[in-house]
Amino acid sequence: LERISVMDKNTAKRQAIATKKLRIRKKVFGTLERPRLSVYRSEKHIYGQIVNDIDGKTLFSASTVAKDIAGAVKDLDPTAAAKAVGESIALKTIAGGVTQVVFDRNGRQYGGRLQAFAEAARAKGLQF
Numbered sequence: 001l002e003r004i005s006v007m008d009k010n011t012a013k014r015q016a017i018a019t020k021k022l023r024i025r026k027k028v029f030g031t032l033e034r035p036r037l038s039v040y041r042s043e044k045h046i047y048g049q050i051v052n053d054i055d056g057k058t059l060f061s062a063s064t065v066a067k068d069i070a071g072a073v074k075d076l077d078p079t080a081a082a083k084a085v086g087e088s089i090a091l092k093t094i095a096g097g098v099t100q101v102v103f104d105r106n107g108r109q110y111g112g113r114l115q116a117f118a119e120a121a122r123a124k125g126l127q128f
Helices: 006-027 067-073 078-095 113-123
Strands: 036-041 046-052 057-063 102-104
Touching: 036 078, 036 113, 046 078, 046 113, 057 067, 057 078, 067 078, 078 113
Parallel strands: 036 102
Antiparallel strands: 036 046, 046 057
16 A cells, blocks of 8 residues: 655645635636635634735735734634634724625635634625
8 A cells, every 4th residue: 555645645635725726716706896705724823805806905804813803812712713803804894895795715615714704704794
């Protein structure tokens, strides 16, 4: 039997995520009226940003490393931190006059922290 090293496994995982990301981005496009809510998840942190793809500009952003949230989520478990970031970005976006977005999960499966982020954003009034 052939042994697969950890590095090969991680490389294959990253390539699979990149392939899914490209497939998703072919369909998901953000405009000024309905920008894209892009979510990136690392092992420790979660980042969300509202992007207008026509101008290539980030309109709003929130993450577990942002100064306004970092202190509050420092002692929370990752799912609760994702909820806090989802609520924060929803409040910023709605305050900025945008209520509808398209959701970009960035090649990741919809579940766990990603799902907690999305449900918290929806609960605060963001529509997608």
